[in-house]
Structures are given as C-alpha cells and as structure tokens.
Amino acid sequence: MRRLRCEELQRIDVRKIDFRLGTYWQYPPPDSIAVSIVEGDVHVIHQMADFYISIERTACNYGGSRPWFLCPQCHDRRAVLYHDGYAVIACRRCMGLSYASDTLDTFDRLVRKARKLEAKSGGADGRPKWMRIETFERLRHEAVMARWNAIRWLGRKH
Numbered sequence: 001m002r003r004l005r006c007e008e009l010q011r012i013d014v015r016k017i018d019f020r021l022g023t024y025w026q027y028p029p030p031d032s033i034a035v036s037i038v039e040g041d042v043h044v045i046h047q048m049a050d051f052y053i054s055i056e057r058t059a060c061n062y063g064g065s066r067p068w069f070l071c072p073q074c075h076d077r078r079a080v081l082y083h084d085g086y087a088v089i090a091c092r093r094c095m096g097l098s099y100a101s102d103t104l105d106t107f108d109r110l111v112r113k114a115r116k117l118e119a120k121s122g123g124a125d126g127r128p129k130w131m132r133i134e135t136f137e138r139l140r141h142e143a144v145m146a147r148w149n150a151i152r153w154l155g156r157k158h
Contacts, residue, residue, distance in 0.1 A: 006097045009082045010046065012089075014055070014069050017042065033083070042069070044089070051089050053081065110150035117143035 016030035017037075025036045033046045044051040056077055057065040068077035073094035082097060083089045104112065121139035122128045128136075 003096060003098045005100050006092055007100050009084060011080050011082050013080050014067050015079060046083055047085060049087060107150050107153050110146050114143045114146035117146060
C-alpha cells in the first residue's frame with residue numbers, strides 16, 4: 001500500500017498564525033483552516049474537526065520567542081501539523097507521511113534540480129536585474145550540467 005504524502009493532506013503551519021489577534025478568528029484563515037488563540041493554545045476548526053493544539057515557545061538569540069505546535073500524538077515540537085480530513089491532526093512522523101520528493105529516482109531528482117536552478121536564474125525571461133552576471137552564469141551552468149547528468153544517467157540505465 002502506498003504511503004500518504006504530505007502534499008495530499010491539509011496542513012497548518014504555526015509560522016502563518018498571527019498571535020497578536022488573540023481570540024479573534026483569523027481572516028483570511030492561514031492554510032484555509034480557521035484558527036484563533038485561546039489561553040495560549042490554538043483553537044482549530046476545520047471541516048468536522050474541532051481541536052485545541054498546545055503551543056510551546058523557545059527563546060530566540062536576539063530576544064523574543066518562537067512558537068511551536070506540540071503534536072497531539074507524540075507531544076514533540078513541530079512547525080507544521082497535518083489534518084487527515086476526519087478526526088486526526090498530527091505531525092508528519094505520527095501520521096507516517098512522506099514527501100513527494102522521497103519517491104523520486106536519480107533521473108527525476110536531476111531534472112528537478114535543473115528546473116529549480118533555471119527558475120532561480122530567471123527562467124526564460126533571462127537574468128533578473130538584481131542578479132550579478134557571475135551568479136547568473138554559474139546557475140545556468142549548474143542547470144545545464146544537471147540536465148547533462150540526467151541524460152548520462154539515462155544512457156547508463158539501458
């Protein structure tokens with residue numbers, strides 16, 4: 001049986017929640033999930049589910065604090081929790097999820113790398129104004145090499 005992927009489920013990211021709003025429901029809802037802050041916990045309502053997720057804060061080096069969800073299943077700190085659409089909200093490990101990139105073979109990884117490098121270097125539009133020429137040329141060269149390595153890998157496979 002194929003494992004579910006993170007990309008297939010609804011997710012809630014603690015970094016997208018505005019903790020200054022307090023008990024007010026946030027609009028537009030982050031990640032399309034209704035949230036509000038109630039006594040230091042995050043109140044989540046999504047589809048048929050109604051959850052309270054505990055928050056833990058860690059100190060930052062230059063002051064302030066960073067919020068984390070405490071996974072309702074394992075109680076570890078997590079930035080992202082996933083909702084299965086029914087009654088479970090948990091972290092990636094507790095739900096046994098994988099990323100789509102986990103299933104890619106070498107050829108697909110090389111092609112993905114080339115696409116990312118091409119997009120970073122401005123794509124078909126050419127060099128972005130703010131990018132140095134040396135950086136642009138290096139990114140383009142790396143993209144060409146990734147595509148070349150993908151073609152070489154295909155040749156070795158057969």
